[in-house]
Amino acid sequence: MKLRNLFRKNTALLAAAVVSSLFLAGCSGATETEINTETQKFNSGSKESAGTAKSELVPFKLGYLPSTGHLLYFVAKEEGFFEEEGLDVSLSNFLGNNEIVMSVESGKLDAAAIGSTTCINYIAQGAKLQIIGGIMKEGHALVVKPELVEGVDPEDYSLELLRGKTIANVNLGITDIVYRNIFENMGWEIGKDVYFENLESAGLESLLNDSIDAVSVYTPFRALAEKKGYVILNYSGENEPFGDHPCCRNLASTELIEQHPERYVAYLKALIKAYKFYQENEDETCEDIAKYCDTDIDLIRNETYGKYISSSPDPELKAIWVWYDALLSGGYIEEFDLASSVNTDLYVQALKEIAEEEPDEKFWQDLLTHFDEFNINYTREDYFDIYDDNWKFTGGAKS
Secondary structure (H helix, E strand, O other), rough: OOOOOOOOOOOHHHHHHHHHHHHHHOOOOOOOHHHHHHHHHHHHHHHHOOOOOOEEEEOEEEOOOOOOOHHHHHHHHHHHHHOOEEEEEEEEOOOOHHHHEEEEEOHHHHHHHHHHHHHHHHOOHHHOOOEEEEEEEOOEEEEOOHHOOOOOOOOOOOHHHHOOOOEEOOOOOHHHHHHHHHHHHHHEEEEEEEEEEEEOOOOOHHOOOOOOOEEEEEEOHHHHHHHHHEEEEHHHHOOOOOOOOEEEEEEEEEHHHHOHHHHHHHHHHHHHHHHHHHHHHHHHHHHHHHOOOOHHHHHHHHHHOOOOOEEEEOOOHHHHHHHHHHHHOOOOOOOOOOHHHHHOHHHHHHHHHHHOOOOOOHHHHHHHHHHHHHHOOOOOOOOOHHOOOOOOOOOOOOO
């Protein structure tokens, strides 16, 4: 089953402008003017609270998984960027996506880093949630037992080595979404040319099972796998169209966003500052991560600045559509109005405020250019088919 063509070439300027307004003005439930006004009020309070008692900061609860890929949270917390923006952030460690997304939906958490599949799947089922930014990109690898590649030159490693083999799989996990699509595009039949064994948990421990030949793991378990003697056969991000694919996205309750848009602008400003810090301060970033990920510093460094792994606060709508289309093609979801649940207003507002404070800083200007490229200046080939001429979602092809 091949993925559909995802993007449309040479989109008309008028259409791009309409798409831009759809995503940038229509997603949040608050106008840009309202967000600006509330943010100004909030920021004036934040400046007054700088250096004051912690009790004057606004409480903000975050959920995360113990992965180096969630480093923006750790850096923003440890380097004081959250407090700088007027937030008293508490971090809660979760072990799985379902538990964490339910905490966001119920309002127990103000935001969380949650897998893209879980985000889209819950929204497709009607959850009042919005994707407001990015966290981690790629960061997964298909790990195999050493005997599977014995005698094979590493330059000749390929997915062909998995013909007739069994891969540990979790429903709606990375194996289901990325590798199922890849194998099908290779012309393989699941259950005939390659086998998926569904397990409740498919971590490195699944390779202790004699019937399992491979498993997909995320950072930092990719490096831990190699440390235990297993072999990385393939990185998820080296397969098209999944280059730079989203892993976790920033998710928040629609209700809380509508009540306090200014808090989310402040939150994203802290993450944007953390992103710059992570890009420019490798040693300090690794030390910050080590406080939340119980592993050695060299492994953290490798899994933070190594192959096929990066972190970014940008929503990167382009990548979200790729993931949405993979879920759609796999039959996991039915077509729905994803656009209204991807809120780019808050991120671009946060970035513009920072850029205005430091107009000569090229780093911020580069991020604004990146935002335009990955959130505005493109569209899917079939995007227009699910909206009518007035840009109202129809749930099906235009007549």
